[in-house]
Amino acid sequence: MKLTILKETSPGETRVAATPESVKKLVGLGHTVTIESGAGTVAGFPDKAFSDEGATIAKTAATALKGADVLLKVRGPSAAEAAKYPEGLTVIALMNPFAMGDVTDALNAKKLNALAMEFTPRITRAQSMDALSSQSNLAGYRAMIEGAQIYGRAMPMMMTAAGTVAPAKVFVMGAGVAGLQAIATARRLGGVVTATDVRPAAKDQVASLGANFIAVENDEFKEAETAGGYAKEMSDDYKKQQAELTAAHIAKQDIVITTALIPGRPAPVLVNEDMVKSMRPGSVIVDMAVAAGGNCPLSKPDEVVDVNGVKIAGFSNLPARLPADSSSLYAKNLLAFLPLITAEDGALNLDTDDEIVTAMLLTRGGETVNERLKS
Numbered sequence: 468m469k470l471t472i473l474k475e476t477s478p479g480e481t482r483v484a485a486t487p488e489s490v491k492k493l494v495g496l497g498h499t500v501t502i503e504s505g506a507g508t509v510a511g512f513p514d515k516a517f518s519d520e521g522a523t524i525a526k527t528a529a530t531a532l533k534g535a536d537v538l539l540k541v542r543g544p545s546a547a548e549a550a551k552y553p554e555g556l557t558v559i560a561l562m563n564p565f566a567m568g569d570v571t572d573a574l575n576a577k578k579l580n581a582l583a584m585e586f587t588p589r590i591t592r593a594q595s596m597d598a599l600s601s602q603s604n605l606a607g608y609r610a611m612i613e614g615a616q617i618y619g620r621a622m623p624m625m626m627t628a629a630g631t632v633a634p635a636k637v638f639v640m641g642a643g644v645a646g647l648q649a650i651a652t653a654r655r656l657g658g659v660v661t662a663t664d665v666r667p668a669a670k671d672q673v674a675s676l677g678a679n680f681i682a683v684e685n686d687e688f689k690e691a692e693t694a695g696g697y698a699k700e701m702s703d704d705y706k707k708q709q710a711e712l713t714a715a716h717i718a719k720q721d722i723v724i725t726t727a728l729i730p731g732r733p734a735p736v737l738v739n740e741d742m743v744k745s746m747r748p749g750s751v752i753v754d755m756a757v758a759a760g761g762n763c764p765l766s767k768p769d770e771v772v773d774v775n776g777v778k779i780a781g782f783s784n785l786p787a788r789l790p791a792d793s794s795s796l797y798a799k800n801l802l803a804f805l806p807l808i809t810a811e812d813g814a815l816n817l818d819t820d821d822e823i824v825t826a827m828l829l830t831r832g833g834e835t836v837n838e839r840l841k842s
């Protein structure tokens with residue numbers, strides 16, 4: 468099939484949906500790959516690196532899309548972009564499926580088949596395709612690095628002839644994929660780490676990384692994980708108990724990294740204004756949930772807000788701050804997924820009852836087909 472990769476258009480998006488390595492593999496499988504000129508430049512992949520592996524470089528998006536079967540993107544298109552795509556094109560991207568607005572109508576108007584990488588089911592067979600995990604992992608790492616950079620002190624304990632530097636105390640709220648990587652990174656940097664989550668499975672994972680687990684472990688906690696591995700929204704009573712437990716702890720922390728998300732819902736508030744005010748000047752909060760409304764109501768997307776000397780950082784796209792690695796893992800996720808929609812002769816085949824494809828397919832031939840978008 469003919470695969471096209473376009474330059475990302477969302478502000479601040481530095482990633483690209485293919486790398487020279489993934490292009491080499493796609494071409495080796497018999498596909499034709501066209502890349503819009505400059506698509507990989509910011510991520511460190513110049514046009515020549517792609518053409519050396521067999522890709523054709525197209526000057527404009529419109530030229531790149533001519534005759535394409537499948538468009539591979541990092542971010543889903545805007546409605547205006549979708550309206551310019553050739554009719555019947557298949558688009559695979561991080562579609563932001565719970566906030567598509569008028570994009571869905573635009574996709575259906577052009578009979579575009581859209582597949583959302585976010586809806587990759589959390590089953591063993593799909594692990595290599597799970598872009599949320601690959602990107603969250605890097606985001607968690609980067610959040611800790613950014614936090615350490617904003618924090619104006621050393622992270623590890625240092626015993627010197629001139630005196631001892633105390634280690635930084637790091638508290639990670641939400642110990643999923645991103646949180647666990649933030650914990651591991653904080654430990655590598657020498658911080659003293661604690662973490663919390665509402666899913667009981669997180670407890671052992673946190674301990675295995677050498678951090679201490681703190682949580683309200685009541686009956687609701689025991690039931691907090693969905694069959695899909697995600698957290699449920701907790702009751703007001705649970706949230707109150709959680710806030711009481713964490714309030715005293717947060718006051719003593721140097722760096723707090725919040726990662727808590729609930730798919731399709733606004734992020735839960737975990738660090739309220741009083742908690743921020745209880746923190747020491749010079750301490751740092753990195754709110755990884757800022758794009759979903761934030762775990763701290765004072766965080767602002769892509770700003771570092773100063774509240775009485777406490778710095779609250781709200782990077783809305785942390786993977787884009789590591790574009791070579793995040794593009795490389797994302798391209799591998801796509802590479803792992805494509806065989807599921809490829810017929811034996813190499814042509815595109817969406818007529819499959821594979822549960823992974825069904826879970827990811829949002830629109831097809833002018834209709835919204837995904838149950839999660841209909842409810």
Ligand code: NAD
Nearest residue numbers: 589590600641642643644664665666696698726727728735
């Ligand atoms: P996520 O990004 O949706 O949420 C981040 C974390 O925030 C989660 O651990 C969640 O439990 C936590 N959280 C939500 N509400 C909270 C609250 N009120 N207080 C504290 N924490 C809260 O989740 P994620 O990181 O993508 O995934 C969660 C888990 O799913 C992972 O840890 C992993 O074990 C599992 N997983 C499984 C597979 C697979 O089986 N293929 C793939 C990826 C992840």
